[in-house]
Amino acid sequence: MKVNLFDRLLLFILSIVSLILGVAVVLVGATVPIGWAQMELTRYPYNVVTMVVGGVTALIAIRFLFFRRRRDPKVDSVMVSGDHGPIRIAYDTIIQLANRRGSQLRGVSSFETVVRQGQGGLILTLRIRVLPDIDIAALAKEAQNAVKSYLEETTHVPVERVLVQVTELGDGNRAIRVWSGSGA
Known part of the structure; x- marks a missing residue:
């Protein structure tokens, strides 16, 4: 509020x-x-x-x-104008989209998103667990850009800021993770 x-x-x-x-x-x-x-x-x-x-x-x-x-009820969605009326997109949907895109990045072990409303759009906080021996600063920038552009393209909701918190190193001993060379 x-x-x-x-x-x-x-x-x-x-x-x-x-x-x-x-x-x-x-x-x-x-x-x-x-x-x-x-x-x-x-x-x-x-x-x-x-x-x-x-x-x-x-x-x-x-x-x-x-x-x-007079406080507004807790905001848990964002409104987007459509051709035939307003469209309400739940924060849970935005979180799922952001997590889906973020978990596809090379070097990410786990990915969580928190969404809140800002002055000029959504403010996203990305909590990333990274694999060892990864350039953390480059990965954080890539995550910011990838998630912001993906959400703006798919939902047409403006993203004001994307904050990144690298919480810890993931398990580097697992060879289960398959990386794609394109980072997408």
Whole structure:
């Protein structure tokens, strides 16, 4: 969910005002006799200041109560426009496509994808387990390019970024893996 600058500023102000009011109440409660504090707070200037600060704090708090309830449900798909209406592609489908393409790369032992929505498209995080004696930097770049272009060609969904995490080395003793010379 995107939080705009105005909402962040209001949340910051609410936090600061709440902190100041909380500290003030603690200090007043700890150092000032109750009778004197009650008499001082009911005087004209203090009464107005107290009401204004309390009102502003209440309004900001109410704003964030409704702000919290307006949250969008968890996004688990992306919409693409089609000739006869919108097309919804589930993140699970995008994950399967990315994993399929990524696991075809030479030197990859295992491949996992995490998808989230970004500002200008999808943000993919690729978790790759590589085979030993592979140029990891070159493989990571190849994975970024291959997965990004494959997803954009097959789904027509823009991919904003592709982050790569090489988690560990795979089992290099297995001779089961067959590599294709084209890397596809």
